[in-house]
Amino acid sequence: AQSVTQLDSHVSVSEGTPVLLRCNYSSSYSPSLFWYVQHPNKGLQLLLKYTSAATLVKGINGFEAEFKKSETSFHLTKPSAHMSDAAEYFCVVRGALNTGRRALTFGSGTRLQVQP
Amino acid sequence: SQTIHQWPATLVQPVGSPLSLECTVEGTSNPNLYWYRQAAGRGLQLLFYSVGIGQISSEVPQNLSASRPQDRQFILSSKKLLLSDSGFYLCAWSVKGPRAEQYFGPGTRLTVT
Numbered sequence: 641a642q643s644v645t646q647l648d649s650h651v652s653v654s655e656g657t658p659v660l661l662r663c664n665y666s667s668s669y670s671p672s673l674f675w676y677v678q679h680p681n682k683g684l685q686l687l688l689k690y691t692s693a694a695t696l697v698k699g700i701n702g703f704e705a706e707f708k709k710s711e712t713s714f715h716l717t718k719p720s721a722h723m724s725d726a727a728e729y730f731c732v733v734r735g736a737l738n739t740g741r742r743a744l745t746f747g748s749g750t751r752l753q754v755q756p
Numbered sequence: 757s758q759t760i761h762q763w764p765a766t767l768v769q770p771v772g773s774p775l776s777l778e779c780t781v782e783g784t785s786n787p788n789l790y791w792y793r794q795a796a797g798r799g800l801q802l803l804f805y806s807v808g809i810g811q812i813s814s815e816v817p818q819n820l821s822a823s824r825p826q827d828r829q830f831i832l833s834s835k836k837l838l839l840s841d842s843g844f845y846l847c848a849w850s851v852k853g854p855r856a857e858q859y860f861g862p863g864t865r866l867t868v869t
Contacts, residue, residue, distance in 0.1 A: 674857060683846060684800075684860040730799060744858060746792075746799040 642667040642733045646747035654755045659703075659718040661750045663731030666712065672734035673714045674744070675705055679727045687729075690714065701725070726754045758783035762847050762861040770869055775820075775834040777864050779847030782828065787849040789830040790858060791822055794844040806830060807852070842868045 647662040665671060675687040688699025695707045705716045714731060731747040759782045769775060781787055788807050792800040802815045804822035812822050819838060823831045830847055844865050848858040 676860075683862045684848075686857055686859070689857055744790075744800075744802070746801075748799040 642671060642745055644673075644731050644733045644745055644747040646729075646731050646750050648750050649748065650751045650753065652753040652755060653721045655723055656720050659716070659721045659725065659752065661716040661729050661731075661752065663714045663716065663747060664712050665714060665731070665733050667733060673705075673707060674732040674734070675699065675703070675714075675716050676730045676732060676746075677727050678730065678749075684730070687716070721752075721754045723754050723756065726752055728752075758849070758859065760847060760849055760859060760861040762845075762864050764864060765862065766865045766867075768867045768869060769837050771839055772836050775832070775837050775841070775866070777832040777845055777847075777866075779830040779832075779861055780828055781830075781849045784849070784851065785827060786852065787828065788852060788856075789824060790848040790850075791830065791832050792846045792848065792860075794846065794863075795842075800846065804832070837868045839868050842866055 643666045645664045651661060653659055670692055673690045676684040677687050678684050687703050688697045688705055690697045690707045698704045703716055703718045705714050707714050728749045728751050730749050732744045734744055761780050763778055790805045791803040793803055794800045803820060804812055804814055806812050806824045809824050809827055820834050844863050846863045847861040850856040850858045
């Protein structure tokens with residue numbers, strides 16, 4: 641089985657400062673990992689994904705994440721926060737390949753606030 | 757390009773009433789389809805997934821059910837809603853394959869009163 645833990649339920653940064661959203665995963669196999677963003681009352685948008693290629697993954701809107709197997713982490717970063725980045729962010733691990741599910745396991749989410 | 761639709765966007769229903777939420781996908785064929793629920797302040801929970809017409813797998817036992825009458829149509833239903841069914845319901849699709857990402861619809865906000 642796989643699981644994912646988002647270490648912070650809320651993160652507040654000032655506009656123009658770096659963003660760090662932390663995620664640790666647990667998996668008995670080589671995982672696929674994703675970050676999704678959800679703006680208020682909206683659906684989910686895929687930010688980026690890791691699928692065993694390059695460990696540093698670049699996504700949309702200037703976000704990137706680094707897969708660190710030794711630390712079982714997949715933290716999301718951005719050099720400079722914008723007001724429009726304020727949203728809920730979900731770290732996600734993919735279901736085991738041999739189950740046929742292809743379903744996702746979501747973390748509990750991190751709400752990012754960006755202060756002017 | 758592919759698009760995914762959900763309706764209604766919002767719904768207020770009394771306890772004990774039936775429910776039907778619909779999800780359709782355009783621009784692809786034979787997708788995997790998923791229903792998720794997001795309760796207030798919590799992450800998403802997978803409810804059902806389907807790999808083909810008439811093939812439904814349930815992840816969490818509850819008073820909800822799902823059906824897939826057509827290749828690109830996925831329906832979430834209930835005969836009698838409970839207060840605990842309130843939440844944000846998201847439909848998603850993916851192509852088949854081990855590395856395919858899932859794409860989400862706009863969601864339905866359900867309030868059971």
